Amino acid sequence: RDPKVIWYEPGQHWVMAVYDDTPAIGHSIAFYSSKNLKDWEHQSYLLGYYECPELYQLPVLDAEGNPTTQSKWVTAAADGAYAIGEFDGKTFKPDHKDKHRVFHGAYYAAQTFSQAPHGRRIQIAWARIDMPDMPFNQTFTFPHELTLRQTADGIRLFAEPVREIETLRKKQHKVSGKVLSEDVPVELNVAGGLLDIRATFELGNASKVGLAFGGEEVAYDVKAAKLDWAPLRAVDGKISIRVLVDRPMLEICGNDGRAYVTKKRANPGPAAIPVIKAFAAGGSAKLVQLEVDELESIWSH
Template identity: 40%
Template sequence: HFSQKTGFNNDPNGMVYHEGTWHYFWQHNPMKKTMGNQTWGHATSTDLLHWTQHKGALFPYTNGDHYMFSGSGTVDKLNTSGFGKNAIVLFFTNTSVGECIAFSTDGGQSFRRYEDNPIITFDKKDTSGKPFHIGRDPKVIWYAYDQNDTPLNETAAKYGGHWVMLVYDLTEGKENQSGRFYTSVDMKHWEHQSDLPGYFECMEVFELPVDGDAANKRWVVYSGDARYAVGDFDGARFTPEHEGKHRLHYGTYYASQTFDNAPGGRKIQIGWNTSQAAPEAPYAGHHSFPHELTLHAEAKGVRMRANPIKEIKELRAKSHRMDPVKIGPGSPAVLPIQSNTFDLTLEFDPGDSDQVFINIPGTHIRYKTKERIIEHREIPLEVIDGRVRMRVLVDVCLYEIAGNDGRVYVSLPRDYKLPITEIKIEAIGGTATLKHLEVHELMSIWE
């Protein structure tokens, strides 16, 4: 996991891929281990594993600003804004005036504020013609047209698409909170198109193929509380194809974001791990390990999954495996290991057991067979074809679980003061069968 050198972190911000480099920003208080002095921290990577932290990208209390709240990043490939071809453009909430822009034409080494900020104002008395709203956390994407789309105007037709902003909106009060959609052809002038009621802060909107089929795609709207909906989006209005919302992420996970402009259309997500798992460290808060989102057709409809990025294989060092074995009360499977950073894959048939208990010093995972849940916070995890599968990433003071090929994704803290000498798996109240256990020790990303 990436960690900032000092200070407090919360929401991921501005995540974007630009000319071979992944740019990761986050809400950062560089001065204290508590929230406040909200700046945008900045780090870059070429492999999503090894990160270099840079000076902050956006700072408060300059040009009349108060706080630099959350937002997003994108690449203006067609220079629709006039900032420059392939400029990195950041959209953020300036808590004193509204939704704003900063941009970079030097590959993210420096950022300049747009001189006519805000682009959407908090001032109801503003007479400039700019849209008014109360809210935060603008997410901006490029919506490319297909044969079924009607362009916004002649300029959009020339470009073959338009910009979409999805922003958390409180204009009508908290009881009417929603996601608000705006459109633009130049990033500077925005028009309100529609509202999506019942959504919370740090929203996302993106498109994914179902089961990898490029001819069968769906749109996803996702918010900071880790609830999402699947449906159709026409560039102005989102229409869900089901009632209510679904959930993928559990545990100490909040306010995630995906990288814009990722190669191959990948949707790679990082969330704020809200646990204070290492209180002695010079920093507070954590970032989840990058995980890739996919859509799949299931019996109850289309659902999203999350799995650790494939690049993690580059960190593998020593590997351990165990042959299939029956486990029961007093006869656990034990795998010796001397590492506090590893990637574990596990598959078991719960049999007639009441519970399958996975003991990793500093934490444990208890699967309750009859209830079909991971006991911690009652996370649902079904038995599929007689098996339960888990992938567990352990990284000193944190661990993450991808259950049943990513149908649930869990982020939790671990007591890092306890050394790991073995992994013990046992069945309680009956017999289970351990079908597969494989553990790869992982190299540190830090020199």
């Protein structure tokens, strides 16, 4: 079910990736090809995947985000775990044994837009978060743009909120170059319940750094190398945290999209958040920069 159909230009045919659980094969993505979208020929299986498959090709960027001459194919299923490899229109061959992961938390069944302008790969997922006292239940994530980048671990998928979020910005607050210690956080006064928070920390000898606001905490555990519950390595002793604060949920982006966490707010609702607190625990750290944009509601924009 939930087939993904794309046009494969080199072979001048359509490709369908669809979940298959044939007992003799096991849970897998089955690949089919067609010249007319009506008559389909089975080509191959990719084992270990479930419903809502995805399949797309992306250019590979270097570690600084600059173009290279390389491109790769990506496949994923509903749980968000993905593989990078080669695809010849019939068979997907992963470059690695174990699947990778960028998405964590209440994040499921993501799909990308085909033929997006300028070759961008934009994805939206199902945020499986209950909505008490609302006339609806659960929601979509904020759209995010996918890229492939070279890292010390090899080529990895990155996800960042689409740049069009800039059209929702109302007022910006910022502070930079502050030392954080156990008893000396940095506070930034803001107003509004819809926020785009971006912070960069030099970890120093702290065991934890993070952000606190409106009864919420988003933190990076230095020893565990985890942002919230997402594995994330520091880069040159620094960590960046971006948080989209919506009324029912938080979307947390670490190190420019190397990790992406979606989770329910501890205190959901329309109440304004008066202050953002950057903190360090177990030692001292440096707040390189903290920027907070107050956002308009998309419904009133």
